[in-house]
Amino acid sequence: MSKQHEMHEIRALFRQKEIKATLARIIVYQVLKQVAQGLTAYEIEKISIEKGQRINLATIYATLNILLQKGLAQRYKVLTAQAVYCLNSAPCALLIICSNCKSLQMCHDDALQMSIQQYCTRTVLTLKEFRLTLNVEYCLHCHNRISLST
Structure with missing residues (x-):
């Protein structure tokens, strides 16, 4: 564009x-x-x-x-x-909160969206939108930093 x-x-x-x-x-x-x-x-x-x-x-x-x-x-x-x-x-949002570095990261995942839509269909729910929050011990950035230092 x-x-x-x-x-x-x-x-x-x-x-x-x-x-x-x-x-x-x-x-x-x-x-x-x-x-x-x-x-x-x-x-x-x-x-x-x-x-x-x-x-x-x-x-x-x-x-x-x-x-x-x-x-x-x-x-x-x-x-x-x-x-x-x-x-x-964004069709779906996944918020990842890292306990180690306190960062907040937004991700979008089509497979996760499809799974949630399938769940809603199976349970006769009408999905308007969804936002999920994952609290993780280490995010990818922290994990990579730890791997490099060892």
């Missing part, structure tokens, strides 16, 4: 949801759309800087709140960890 076509689609979506399509809001939405996992506001800021578009953290938080209010994004926060944001366009 061309960059111009993507901008047009985002503007149309914002118009439909009655969101003013400012450049900063479009960039925040694009950043969230282009990653597979959830991001913190600080990670969104870092990616926007890497793209050459510095966005103030207050603007990022304001945009994220608008996306949440309009049903375009989800927010996940566990204990004292930073909140992680992702778009609602």
Whole structure:
């Protein structure tokens, strides 16, 4: 998809949801759309800087709140960890919380979605959406770090 076509689609979506399509809001939405996992506001800021578009953290938080209010994004926060944001366009969401490094990671898994849909069909439930949380002792990043140090 061309960059111009993507901008047009985002503007149309914002118009439909009655969101003013400012450049900063479009960039925040694009950043969230282009990653597979959830991001913190600080990670969104870092990616926007890497793209050459510095966005103030207050603007990022304001945009994220608008996306949440309009049903375009989800927010996940566990204990004292930073909140992680992702778009609602994902068919399923799996939040992994690492006890070791306290990170929050978003994953999407088509096989898991299919299993849950099959379960709902078998038990005569109508699936609207689902979000699962896994609390793990070590995430993949910690596990790799431990393997490298031994």
